[in-house]
Amino acid sequence: MSEVLMNDNRLAVLDHSRLRAKAGKPGTDRGRISVRDVDIVFDTPTGSHIAVQNANLTVRPGEFVCLLGPSGCGKSTLMNSIAGFVPPTRGDVTVDGEAVTEPGPDRGMVFQQHSLFPWKTVKENVAFGPLMAGVGQNEANSVARTFLSLVGLAAFENAYPNTLSGGMQQRVGIARALANYPSVLLMDEPFGALDAQTRIMMQENLLEIWREFHNTVVFVTHDIDEAVFLSDRIVVMSASPGRIIADIKVDLPRPREQSLLTSPDFMALKRQCLDLIRKETLNAFQQQNKVG
Amino acid sequence: MDNHSNAALLTAPMEETDGSPGVEQIIRKEATMASPMAEKTSDNARLPARIWMKTIGVRYLVRIMALIVAVVLWEFASRNGFHFYINFDNIPAPSVVGTALVAELSGQEFYLHILHSLERVAIAYVLAVVVGVILGVAMGRSRWAEDIILPYIELLRPIPAVAWIPLAILMLPTEQSSIIFITFLGALFPVILNTVHGVEQTSSVLVRAARSLGASRTAILWHVVLPGAMPSIVAGLAIGMGVAWFSLLAGEIISGQYGIGYYTWNSYTLIQYPQIIIGMLTIGGLGTLCTLLVRKGCNPLLKWQAKGGRS
Known part of the structure; x- marks a missing residue:
């Protein structure tokens, strides 16, 4: 993948000053996320369900944070409130001091799967964001090509998404989210549906891309290895109600490569997360049993 | 398929x-x-x-x-x-029908019937597509629109085209407009219902993706909802075309002079058996041909489906 990040591509990335100006300079001063005293409650036919309870979280600009927890712990819900899809019932969510009220191109989203527009070619998918931002068709296309080169899919610009493998589709998804030069990248289990080999490759790709842009990343996952491998910080959540129970600093050196996965430091962090998750999962089981 | x-x-x-x-x-x-x-x-x-x-x-x-x-x-x-x-005593053999057809094809009258019918179908169909897609999208996107329009559709849809003839004559100014109205109604319902179905199946992930990319409501309609509904809309357009021809025959009962439906009914009145069969087959053939044209014409809108080769 390193061959992909060639010098001319880098130059091309830096060329799109108009879009960049809109987004500010990612990785320097923009992309500070602040979640304060947030509860998110859903009304269901059987009563109200507390998805997130009293969440407090600050993410510094350029930080890579993983939200880790068992399924159903509200980590996606919390991310969706940062994205602007789910309003918090109580408390507030701000990005760079501004309250989040709706989704916006400053917060790029990458979804688990099937989120590309199947009727648009790969290039049209990536060009969509810039077009919506009001740049001309030509400039949008050139932005799209730049980002497709960045994820190594320049050759597939005229293909339709359903002709690509799952891993390639997710790379297009990442290129599409980045094409708006967002200050924050929100990723909701983006590699969850991929096979193990592809997943590891994608994680390495993502870190290389992130090194280029250094924007803030919030990454939702239930995979401990993934969380430790990728992030600067792991925010561990517990299930029902979803609460933040730990905030673990990941002090592993960067750039990170696959060999890290077997190092003692990695193992120690993994064990720490594993113990927390295990305790929480057991708790959740017991609660479910009580309810059932 | x-x-x-x-x-x-x-x-x-x-x-x-x-x-x-x-x-x-x-x-x-x-x-x-x-x-x-x-x-x-x-x-x-x-x-x-x-x-x-x-x-x-x-x-x-x-x-x-x-x-x-x-x-x-x-x-x-x-x-x-x-x-x-x-x-089969009074049914003319295919060879007899064939001879009669050759005679019709060498005259002028037969083509005039076809032209008149084509014109009526074209006008009625275009109207049905425009009205049907607009109403269908409105119903698929807004609960209010659906609640207001759906009762009419449920009530009117089962009424066969022939049953509309008296009202069409009473309500509309000319014979031509009455026939077009009846044909239009036939094509309208499949178009509306398939559009609603397609629009309601819009993937919520795609809408969220579009919103996070900065798309407005209008942009979401154009770039997400309509293309996503397109396979269903195209199916509705094809069915609508078939039903349009089907209804045209009923409408042309009231026609005084031309139209392939009129030709068929008139042949029946005049006991010209081969001509009845020619009329029937012409309607069938034209209906099939037009449906095929609609499908082929809409293919470019759906090329993203075929490319993958997934079935």
């Missing part, structure tokens, strides 16, 4: 890479490693003519044979006055 046309569309080869060998290698590797689909696509693209004949050609041959068998049986039944519950 349309396998042969899909196979024909699978010809677009993957575009070549942009020069950097590193990229190319990686892509090739992943394409073969993670996606057997890419391989399959290029195989299908080079489907040789010989194999086409063996697989798809044979199927068409069978279809044509099936029709020929029916015509031969009909000829036999008519010539021998087959009468066992079903009576």
